[in-house]
Amino acid sequence: MLPIILLSVFGIALLFLGFAKSKAILLPATLLFIAIAFGASFVDWGKNYMYFNDMLLSTNLSIAFTAIVLLSAFMVVSLSSSFLEDESAQPAEYYAIMLFSLVGAIMMISFENLIMLFVGVEILSVAMYVLTGSDKRNLRSNEAALKYFLMGSFATGIMLFGLALLYGTSGSFVLSDLRSYVNGGVAYGSPLLLYMGLLLLLVGILFKVSAAPFHFWTPDVYEGAPTLFTAFMSTVVKTAGFAALLRLLSFSFTGIYSFWGVILMAVTVITLVVSNFTAVYQSSFKRMMAYSSISHAGYLLIALTAVGQQSKQALVFYSLAYSVATIAAFGVLLVVSRHQSGEGKPTDESYDAFNGLARQNPLLGFIMTVAMLSLAGIPLTAGFWGKFMVFTTAANRGIFWLLVVAVLMSAVSIYYYFRVIIAMYLRDGQTTAIRVAPFYRYVLIAATILTIVLGILPNLVRSLV
């Protein structure tokens, strides 16, 4: 639980660092803070500890998810060098908010008491509302922030009602109490309240991980938010949300699988179909990535629907593969769209921005290609094994028709992922060589190497769980 304390302190420290004349120190300081938290998260490795009066539980699984979240945050922050060039931006505050939001994410990952789940979700969400609207003069950013905020708080309300009902029927917010209550048969209290409470709670979290039909905010918000924070949202929030769902469903509510299994299955299918089909039509790369993120929520949901022995590893691996590839893709988008749009013009985030990119920028082209291949699940990238493991969980459960849908939809996804590759390599464009700062480049290269290495040696992650 060290990272929670550390990150809170570091966040406050960063706010003070913001008073310094030079902004140059902020980026390395933030990176250092995240790195320290990353290291500190492994202190509890191999031990199951309850913290803060049984509020949080630290296990290897929660540490693995924490590590993924911190790694994603590290990579996103290291792509944020453009802040420092912008005069009006207040980087110290953004960095501090990001650190605070990580606290929320870690609480969602390792909660033992539902109160902590709520507080974690809210810390993360409120931080995201602010970051989404951080481009204050951009109307699109404003609109995205308001949409996210209104719908997010609405979803929070629903989730809270669910929590209250669960409390009313079981008399406790503690996961292990809920587990024994559920497993002891629904002896006292009304089962209707239990089911209703669980359903509303699920809807609240499904909203956060943008599963259909609760996904409507995602494309608009992802498109409107500054690209950097889109990358942050689509990785950190999603990983934390799925960790929370996994904790809830695989620990407390396995006893009533027959109730939520069907609902989750329906949600999974709708998510997969809607996201993949809609992504086909998009002309904006960024918006396509939003639908892509919804579709990956669908694949992750498969592992939850077919919750079993492998689900944990599958979710960890998939989140890692997805986060790394997504950040690499957004990283390339950031430099390319900034390069393609001159002074004063709106940034170009469509597929056309990538036309002919690879001619003069073979490295960026390659990074993007690997990221797209991984997201599409082509072998010898991490994404392939992620999909493979997730699909195996469904096969193990014997939910074969879900597998068929998932495999079909992953074929559809090839279409929109490959559009970028085709644009980069086969279309003509006047893209000149883009200068990429060395550190930025190293992070992107590291992400690419990680994607390939995990594609060749997927067992490396096994030691994580």
Next chain:
Amino acid sequence: MQPTQQVLIPEVIQQIPLNYYLIFSTALFVIGIIGVLTRRNAIIIFMSIELMLNAVNMLLIAFSSYKSDPTGQVFVFFIMAVAAAEVAVGLAIIVMIYRNTRSIDIGALNKLKW
């Protein structure tokens, strides 16, 4: 809901059965939802959401009293604190939009779509 277990439930509370609280809170919650669905003014939508949260608070307190278990009431404090933070951020966002568009009608905000 566990009639055999309670230790100290004040008479005053017992006069109204728990189910009444449940129905009342649910009604309040649904009114909040309807408010969100029907209103176009961002502030009023926001107020409806606050109504939903308070319905939850109500429910938690009722459950908490009937179980003689303080956690529910503690949770209410958490909710109130977090809701306050949300209000701060939410109003800031609404002000920001008002500055840029001179309107807080959500119907006008549909630049991002398809």
Next chain:
Amino acid sequence: MQAELLCILIPLLPLLGFVANGLGFRRVPASLVGPLAVAGPVLSFLAVLSLFSNFRAGGNQPFKALLFDWISVADLHINFSFQIDQLSLIMLLVVTGVGSLIHLYSIGYMKHDEGYGKFMAFLNLFLFFMLLLVMGSNYVIMFIGWEGVGLCSYLLIGFWNTNTSYNNAARKAFVMNRIGDLGFLLGIFLIFTTFGSVEYSDVFASATGMTIGDKTVLAITLLLFVGAMGKSAQIPLYTWLPDAMAGPTPVSALIHAATMVTAGIYMVVRSNVLYTLSPLTLEIMGGIAMATALLAASIGLLQNDIKKVLAYSTVSQLGYMFLGLSVAAYTGGMFHVLTHAFFKALLFLGAGSVIHAMSDEQDIRNMGGLRKYLPITFWTFLIGTIAISGIPPFAGFFSKDEILAHVWEHNKVLWALGVLGSAMTSFYMFRLLFLTFFGEFRGTAEQKHHLHESPLTMTLPLMVLAVLSVVGGLLNVPHALGGHSALAEFMAPLYAGSQQVNPAAFGGHTMGASEELMLMGISAGVALLSAIVAYVMYVRNAAVPAPDSAERSLPAKVVYNKYYIDEFYEVLIVRPVRALGDGLYSVGEFVVDGVVGAVAWLVRTVSGQLRLVQNGSIGSYVFAMVLSLALIIALRFFINWTSVLGYLNI
């Protein structure tokens, strides 16, 4: 230990070639690109040879080279290991051997291309994936190779990517292959759930305990066969292969003739236990294979693009291979894979040499008389043509005959159709040969001026492949001809499992030597006859002065018109066949592509409609959320499903 090192080296060497040429694209000096790219395949060919001789010396003992534990999560264990046995060794020899020759050829063919280094790098990468495909000891490695070769094929078809039709061809190939891959992937998952493992040895060991006609095995084999249909271009997923000829010719030779397209056959032979367990799948496979063989052959009769003829011929020959597999003649199928690799690679490379000489002209109507200018190409092409037509004693005769003999035992009608197909094969191949190399040159003067024999790097592979096409058949001379079916004997241990589950399917030859000789005689005779017909039509006739306006007496007229034999042919054979071919071609082009196009259109339309749901208004988003929530609640709580189902008697 030494064997394991060799196993690692075999795929690693081409990969190194890819890395060297790929990373160093435009940096590696042009003179070094070729040697770098060829070194990988040649060295791994040598490694395969050494592995092969070890294998023979060690008493043909199959072994698994476990490299590392690839992934193990809960009950999912996948090893990264290579299976070295008779089957993978044969495939390895073909892939690296023919692959090396084609790499060598590519140096001459692509040298002046702008993307020379990139091209060679992709070829190396292809070889790497192909080697993974055939060496892997479980279905997952096979799948990875399978996807990888598909990807390389996509890259190489679209290599001259300035042309949009090339891009369309590449995309079509990719889409059709994806459809097949879906089947394959689902098959793998079904295998995993059924057998609890994807390792060949485990799967086949537990499969031998199952009964014939098992429903799950039927589903598995059908799904895997869908994968094979995509990769090996069977009906209805065949139209991509002719279009794939848009890529450079060495690619057509290596990927779309000799190696990748035979992956489907490899997979079926590899899983022969499963297929033997499921006779129904074999029946279906036989029907599809026969239809493909005939359809493609009849389309081949009228093509005028030299590469298109060869492409349809490839589709047709793949049909023959599957036909062999469908009657449990697994060795026959593999034997045809082997000989086909030799002569089809030879023919494609020969065609490449012609195209090179003709300044990128591919229409055979504009060729003719080339044998004077390209003697080596002509002679090797002739050998290839004889080999593919099934005229003894060249390679194609033996392999095709082996398949047809098994088909005869199984079903006489299929056999007759097979012979008909082989007649067509012989006809279109000789037509191609005659139109290209005989008669007068019909091209432009400029082309004529440019005509030249290709450099040694291109002709050397031709000569080597020609020799192989001549002697390749000797690997498996049947008993009836005094041989002892060496290949069949060598491969026999692979079918131990199949024999155990269904001994009846492996009854061995029931027919006598005389019957077999008769069958051989018929198929060879038919092939020769078609060749002669082609000769009459395209060499003799072409020399006849055309006008017949002069008044002649009736007998003279009959004689002059060669007893109206040609007209007779024309009306009775050529026109119906042409009509049939035209019709079938339209089926392929419009029905199959139409279906694929319609699916794509549907996806786009649905997508276009679906995105309108996202109308940007918070109100409707919230409404959708509440509505879905209400729907879930209604469905879960207010409908009593057990009573509904009971009411419906489900």
